[in-house]
Amino acid sequence: MTETTQSRGTVALFATCLVDLFRPSVGFASAQLLEQAGYTVDVPEAQTCCGQPAYNNGDHQHATTIAKQVITAFRGYDYIVVPSGSCGGTITSHYPDLLRDDPQWAEAARELAGRTWELTRFLVEVAQMELTGLQHSGVITYHDSCSGLREMGIRDQPRALLGAVEGLELREMADTDVCCGFGGTFCVKYPEISERLVSNKVDNIEATGADTVLAGDLGCLFNIAGRLKRLDKPVRAYHVAEVLAGTAGRDAAIGEGEN
Amino acid sequence: MSSARDRILGKIRSNLGRTTAPDAAAASSSRLAALGDETSPRPVWDDDDLSRFLRCFEAAAATWARVDTVADTGDAVATYLADKPAGNTVHLAPHPLLDDVSWPNTLTTARATHGREALVGVSVAELGVAETGSLVLFSGADTPTTLNFLPDYHIVLLRMDAVVPHFEDVWARMRERGGFPPRSFNFITGPSRTADVEQTLQLGAHGPRSLHLILVAARD
Amino acid sequence: MESRAHLFKPQAREALQNTDLQQALTRVQEGFVGKRKVLVDQFPDFEGLRDRGQAIKDHTLAHLDVYLEQFEAKVREAGGHVHWAETQQEAQEIIVDICRQENARMVTKGKTMAGEEVQLNEALDAAGLETVETDLGEYIIQLAKEPPSHIIAPAIHKTRQQITELFNEHHHHGTLKEKLREVPDLVDEARGILRDKFLNADVGITGANCLVAETGSMFLVTNEGNGDLTHSLPRVHVAIAGIEKLVPNLDDASTILRLLARSATGQEMTAYTTMVTGPARAEDTDGPEAFHIVLIDNGRTRMLEGRFREMLRCIRCGACMNHCPVYSAIGGHAYGWVYPGPMGSVLTPMIVGLDKTRDLPNACTLNGRCQSVCPVRIPLPDLLRDLREEQHDQGLTPKTTRYGLNIWAWFARRPRLYGLAARVGIGLLGRLGRRRGRFRKLPLAGAWTAGRDFPAPQKTTFQAAWQQRKKEKSA
Numbered sequence A: 001m002t003e004t005t006q007s008r009g010t011v012a013l014f015a016t017c018l019v020d021l022f023r024p025s026v027g028f029a030s031a032q033l034l035e036q037a038g039y040t041v042d043v044p045e046a047q048t049c050c051g052q053p054a055y056n057n058g059d060h061q062h063a064t065t066i067a068k069q070v071i072t073a074f075r076g077y078d079y080i081v082v083p084s085g086s087c088g089g090t091i092t093s094h095y096p097d098l099l100r101d102d103p104q105w106a107e108a109a110r111e112l113a114g115r116t117w118e119l120t121r122f123l124v125e126v127a128q129m130e131l132t133g134l135q136h137s138g139v140i141t142y143h144d145s146c147s148g149l150r151e152m153g154i155r156d157q158p159r160a161l162l163g164a165v166e167g168l169e170l171r172e173m174a175d176t177d178v179c180c181g182f183g184g185t186f187c188v189k190y191p192e193i194s195e196r197l198v199s200n201k202v203d204n205i206e207a208t209g210a211d212t213v214l215a216g217d218l219g220c221l222f223n224i225a226g227r228l229k230r231l232d233k234p235v236r237a238y239h240v241a242e243v244l245a246g247t248a249g250r251d252a253a254i255g256e257g258e259n
Numbered sequence B: 001m002s003s004a005r006d007r008i009l010g011k012i013r014s015n016l017g018r019t020t021a022p023d024a025a026a027a028s029s030s031r032l033a034a035l036g037d038e039t040s041p042r043p044v045w046d047d048d049d050l051s052r053f054l055r056c057f058e059a060a061a062a063t064w065a066r067v068d069t070v071a072d073t074g075d076a077v078a079t080y081l082a083d084k085p086a087g088n089t090v091h092l093a094p095h096p097l098l099d100d101v102s103w104p105n106t107l108t109t110a111r112a113t114h115g116r117e118a119l120v121g122v123s124v125a126e127l128g129v130a131e132t133g134s135l136v137l138f139s140g141a142d143t144p145t146t147l148n149f150l151p152d153y154h155i156v157l158l159r160m161d162a163v164v165p166h167f168e169d170v171w172a173r174m175r176e177r178g179g180f181p182p183r184s185f186n187f188i189t190g191p192s193r194t195a196d197v198e199q200t201l202q203l204g205a206h207g208p209r210s211l212h213l214i215l216v217a218a219r220d
Numbered sequence C: 001m002e003s004r005a006h007l008f009k010p011q012a013r014e015a016l017q018n019t020d021l022q023q024a025l026t027r028v029q030e031g032f033v034g035k036r037k038v039l040v041d042q043f044p045d046f047e048g049l050r051d052r053g054q055a056i057k058d059h060t061l062a063h064l065d066v067y068l069e070q071f072e073a074k075v076r077e078a079g080g081h082v083h084w085a086e087t088q089q090e091a092q093e094i095i096v097d098i099c100r101q102e103n104a105r106m107v108t109k110g111k112t113m114a115g116e117e118v119q120l121n122e123a124l125d126a127a128g129l130e131t132v133e134t135d136l137g138e139y140i141i142q143l144a145k146e147p148p149s150h151i152i153a154p155a156i157h158k159t160r161q162q163i164t165e166l167f168n169e170h171h172h173h174g175t176l177k178e179k180l181r182e183v184p185d186l187v188d189e190a191r192g193i194l195r196d197k198f199l200n201a202d203v204g205i206t207g208a209n210c211l212v213a214e215t216g217s218m219f220l221v222t223n224e225g226n227g228d229l230t231h232s233l234p235r236v237h238v239a240i241a242g243i244e245k246l247v248p249n250l251d252d253a254s255t256i257l258r259l260l261a262r263s264a265t266g267q268e269m270t271a272y273t274t275m276v277t278g279p280a281r282a283e284d285t286d287g288p289e290a291f292h293i294v295l296i297d298n299g300r301t302r303m304l305e306g307r308f309r310e311m312l313r314c315i316r317c318g319a320c321m322n323h324c325p326v327y328s329a330i331g332g333h334a335y336g337w338v339y340p341g342p343m344g345s346v347l348t349p350m351i352v353g354l355d356k357t358r359d360l361p362n363a364c365t366l367n368g369r370c371q372s373v374c375p376v377r378i379p380l381p382d383l384l385r386d387l388r389e390e391q392h393d394q395g396l397t398p399k400t401t402r403y404g405l406n407i408w409a410w411f412a413r414r415p416r417l418y419g420l421a422a423r424v425g426i427g428l429l430g431r432l433g434r435r436r437g438r439f440r441k442l443p444l445a446g447a448w449t450a451g452r453d454f455p456a457p458q459k460t461t462f463q464a465a466w467q468q469r470k471k472e473k474s475a
């Protein structure tokens, strides 16, 4: 941790399990943006997953254990920032619900929820970040992830940030607010239905003529990229943080090789 | 054995965790607490109620004509029917207002206590509702319900000053009449329609194929 | 109808492959979603209207016994009869008895989801009555001997070609050569046939969109006018409604009406919105001599207890299914019972039983679009999640899911081991997939890779790389 006198506070980055396992570049891009905005960034080592798979599958016992673990790991930070509306939503809406009747933890859950932010919303509403000197040429389209949109109110923030990127054109797709079919374990429990939904999504992406699709949730992005690649579509998929941090050009897009 | 009624009410009470006897006064005071004195949010418009009424009425694929007095209705009906395969018999609701109409001799009129024989039906609306462009017809001695639904051509008289802004004004008017609401209280907003075949809108599903309003300007 | 909800998976698969159905389903989006949005945007305070709708329903449910008794007393005063049915069987018996007492031969029916729920048609058929559905959509599926696939547009799954065929078979003994008739032509033919039924029916059965305690009235909301012909022409009108349809007074009904038409069909008002109170009065020149209303429990009182009470706010508008991506992909029949889509995935397990409907609460991505349009703010995703919890607690979750979750949770609770295992596994997977950037097949990931590639991970885990960076920085 590099403490500087100008630090606006310490942000604990909740990387999410998907970023941790599959796409560290999103974690680094997020950290870079937060540091650029003047915050000190820490990544608590005791983080694994937010517990959503258990919670959404009705396994509240495991979900509760993990929620408590996360609450403990993230004590004392000024902010918790999550590069995912879905995991963010689990912390802000579902932990308080899950621990509502636990006198020891209810307050702690609400308190954590109050400090927790989705990345783009944090950058716009708390950090009031003005991005300058960013270049990214091409046409992009943006997929609104369901939890981000409906649980965390993420819609305009990523678009506002992208608006500051020079050379970038944003073309909205039809039904940008409709689910891509990922749905956590849904995509493997009901693969055929999931495939239909992601195919619709891919059709809408293609129809815009964009060369890149962005989103704020790695789950959706893996699903969308996986389908794009299966169909041999040239459209690239990146997490929005990677474009905003200017690292999208350096790292291969999701599901693309290193050449 | 207890009746289904008692069993259902019993289950409601136990599942609501009710320990005391049901109490209408408690219900209405908790209603005030939950809903306050405020009323439902409702549509608003910039122009007058009649304009809003007619705009919505037209949007529902209905047509209208304006006459100065009730007496002029006859000619207006004849004009409306002139280019339609509707025959020349009109069935009139037994409404006193229709006694004042002078009918042109191109039309034959018949009094109807129901709509079973009517191809063209003429009835009188009690009110118009501006928020939705709906006509309001109360069933009764002068307004047979089936005359509103069986004819192919439904023609309705409405006095211009009988247009009220919102549903709530309709209830207020109805409560003024006292007693129970009429057996059948119809809001009619355009002709009958269906979209059950491939979501394609088709007028004249079971009820009238067309709805025409004669708006009477003056009180006479 | 008997529930086929336990066959959700094969039914969904079949639906995805049914090209006629897929073509028909695109129209749900076109027909309902856009129109609703225009009107909602126009309304000055639609969110406030939803709040009020929710508050009215919550209040009514909290005092349901009081308002039901009030309603009953008013109906009686107006000369009507009130019947109470705890179960499907009781509902059937009450209505069949009324028909018998009236020596009825023919019964016309307006669309009633409560009637579908208690299998009313089957009971009327068994009693030897000629029963005719009069809502055009219901009529079409009655000819096809199918259940509705949507609560507002029951025949939305049918193409024009299929309807042409059905009419040919039932109206023309298969003599027509045409394979595809125009919409006006089809509608007109049904109009002619059903007109005759309306005029000759002895009993008319309708549902009710809303009951009003203040006056003992019921609302009937239709576009075709079939509901009005059904209740006003026969000697006897029988209405059937769930006990949750009640609101305290007429002003509350205004709120429900404003929400219902906009949410259901994207209209400010349907062509015909009718309030019915009791039978015809002495001075009336037409209308039925007798009015009966059958109030249905069928599992609803059970829902009053606890969290699922929220589901009883439902006004059956269908907006949740219109906005559901899963419903849009598979249509209503895959859900296997009368209520499809999000509301059905909550209601069906509550009424039919959780053990017979295992897939329903799970076949949802929890995307929340349904909740965001529900006029009475039912938290459908939360309720589905609650049902999953009940399934989990009752041991109804599939073994594979439970084992998977246990292994995952074991690691998730042990950050150090998790980090280690992740680094090793990801390192391997990363090396294997680096060049191509994705896998077409992976062990244990068959469900994913059936239709998607699996993106390969980057070289190492974020935690490992971050700790590395930290070391380098402090060095």
Ligand code: SF4
Pocket: C263, C313, C314, C315, C316, C317, C318, C319, C320, C321, C343, C370, C373, C374, C375, C376, C377, C378
């Ligand atoms: S759950 Fe809500 S959106 Fe769905 S039918 Fe009921 S009221 Fe309408």
